Structures are given as structure tokens and as C-alpha cells.
Amino acid sequence: MTDEQAVRKLIERWAEAVHAGELEVVLEDHADDIVMFDVPPPYSGVRGLDAYRETWPGFFEWQAAGAVFEIESLEVTAGADVAFAFALLRCGQAAEFPDSPTRLRLTLGLRKEGGRWVVSHEHHSFPSDDSPASEVRDLHARWSELTAAKDLDGLMEGIAEDVVSYEHGGQLQYVGKAAVRAICAAGLEAAASVSFETPDLRVETRGDLAVAWGLDHVQAGSVDSWSRATRVFQRHRDGWKLIHQHLSFPSS
The missing domain is CATH 3.10.450.50 (Nuclear Transport Factor 2; Chain: A,)
Incomplete structure (x- = not known):
């Protein structure tokens, strides 16, 4: 040979x-x-x-x-x-x-x-272009970097003022950017190091709306978890913004 x-x-x-x-x-x-x-x-x-x-x-x-x-x-x-x-x-x-x-x-x-x-x-x-789907993927990639850097202000730039988020725990829903900011701040402060990525991310776009879904992988200190995530985005003058998020763990 x-x-x-x-x-x-x-x-x-x-x-x-x-x-x-x-x-x-x-x-x-x-x-x-x-x-x-x-x-x-x-x-x-x-x-x-x-x-x-x-x-x-x-x-x-x-x-x-x-x-x-x-x-x-x-x-x-x-x-x-x-x-x-x-x-x-x-x-x-x-x-x-x-x-x-x-x-x-x-x-x-x-x-x-x-x-x-x-x-x-x-x-x-994969080849990349300036399509809406690529822009939404880029936003997720920035969130990964900003999470590792614990840059809360940077994370909030991609969140709409009227966002509605269904989180893993806590109250039934979190409405508004301030409420989501508080959840993110608590998560970043909970461990010395935090990482976030969605390696299997799928994105579909129609006009000014986009839906993205996949499995979130989060590591916070000694905690290593996977959960299901669906996110809805709307195109604003200054880029795509998250308007709805639904996170969950499977229930046995």
C-alpha cells in the first residue's frame, strides 16, 4: 500500500x-x-x-x-x-x-x-453568506463568545425589549428585556466559568422572522447540561433580535 x-x-x-x-x-x-x-x-x-x-x-x-x-x-x-x-x-x-x-x-x-x-x-x-439564516447563526456564535467572557451587556444587545422567555425554572414566563437580563446575570454569576453553545443549530427564515432550534450545551463550573431550545427572532433596524425563547429539559 x-x-x-x-x-x-x-x-x-x-x-x-x-x-x-x-x-x-x-x-x-x-x-x-x-x-x-x-x-x-x-x-x-x-x-x-x-x-x-x-x-x-x-x-x-x-x-x-x-x-x-x-x-x-x-x-x-x-x-x-x-x-x-x-x-x-x-x-x-x-x-x-x-x-x-x-x-x-x-x-x-x-x-x-x-x-x-x-x-x-x-x-x-460550511460555506457562509449574508443570508438571514447566517446572521442568526452569527448571533448564536457571538452569544457563545460573550457567555465565556461574561459580557452581560453584550449578550443583551441581541434581545428585544418585549422578549418573552420560557426558562428552565422559576416563574411561568419572563417578560421584557430587564427580566431576561436578571436571569442571565444570575447564570453568569453562579460559577467561576461558564460556556454556552448550540452545536446542532437549525435555522429557518421567512421575511423578517426566523426560528432557530437545537440542543443547548451549557457548562457552569462543575455542572454540564444539555437542554432543548427554540428561539424566535425578528429583524430590527439594528439587526436580528430575540423575541421569544423556549427552553426545557425532558421530563421522565
Whole structure:
């Protein structure tokens, strides 16, 4: 087997393992110092094998709901001890294909260690544009960064004055920006570090309205939780604003 064939086989095996949700196989041919630039934050990248491992469980949950992860095209170039590859993949709900033109773009950098190839860099992306859906996704991405920075004022910039929020607990509903601000302030103050992301975010837009939904992943100190989230946005002069939010945990 040539080096090019070995790298191709490694990548195809990795993609099959991702689709099957086999975490240990996904990790197997990755370097300890792997750096991944992923679709969701952090924008500085995921660094190290332990951090890389933590990105996959949420993706596997989303994929188990009927998503596909399949290589459509793959090109490999291999030297004596360094190689790179680029690929297009079908990554989304199975019902979207083959009609959807959207493809996940993948670039991999590999090096040879002890006679075997390992992935040292991984870069995933979807094409982005200035569509309303992209703007709503950008707002979620900013919320992730602002949550980690505990920037309450920044978080409130994307909230409408007349917002209505159904929260995990507390009162039946929270009406108005001031009420939501108080809930956010309490959450940011509850732990030394807080993170928030919605890795499986889906967005649909019609005119000046947008609906986004997915599973929120929140880490606050030692608390690590997933919950269901639906958010409704309206386009204002200064951008998209959250007008309704519905959060919940499943009830047994």
C-alpha cells in the first residue's frame, strides 16, 4: 500500500466511524497535539486530543436523529512524512439529500509518527453568506463568545425589549428585556466559568422572522447540561433580535 492509499484508507475509516458514533475509532489516528478548526466555536480552535474528544458526543446525539456523514469526494497528496487531504461530505439530515447543494468542507493535515500516519490538523466548514439564516447563526456564535467572557451587556444587545422567555425554572414566563437580563446575570454569576453553545443549530427564515432550534450545551463550573431550545427572532433596524425563547429539559 502506498502512503497515499494509506492516508485515504485512514480518512475513509474515520468518516465511517463518525457516522457510526464510534468515538475511540474517531480518535485513534489523531495526534496528541491535534488542532481542529470546527464549524461551531471556539474560533481559536480545539487544541489537544482531550479537547477534540469532548466535541464529539453532542454531534453523535444529533446524528442519531437521522443525519448522514458521508464522503462525496476526497483528494490526497502524500510525501515521505507529511500529507494533506481535502474532501466534500454530505453532513445533515438524510431527508435533505440529494436535493441540498450544501456540503461540509474538510481539510486534513497529517504527519508520520513511528511509521504510521496521524492527523495533526483538521478543519471543517460550511460555506457562509449574508443570508438571514447566517446572521442568526452569527448571533448564536457571538452569544457563545460573550457567555465565556461574561459580557452581560453584550449578550443583551441581541434581545428585544418585549422578549418573552420560557426558562428552565422559576416563574411561568419572563417578560421584557430587564427580566431576561436578571436571569442571565444570575447564570453568569453562579460559577467561576461558564460556556454556552448550540452545536446542532437549525435555522429557518421567512421575511423578517426566523426560528432557530437545537440542543443547548451549557457548562457552569462543575455542572454540564444539555437542554432543548427554540428561539424566535425578528429583524430590527439594528439587526436580528430575540423575541421569544423556549427552553426545557425532558421530563421522565
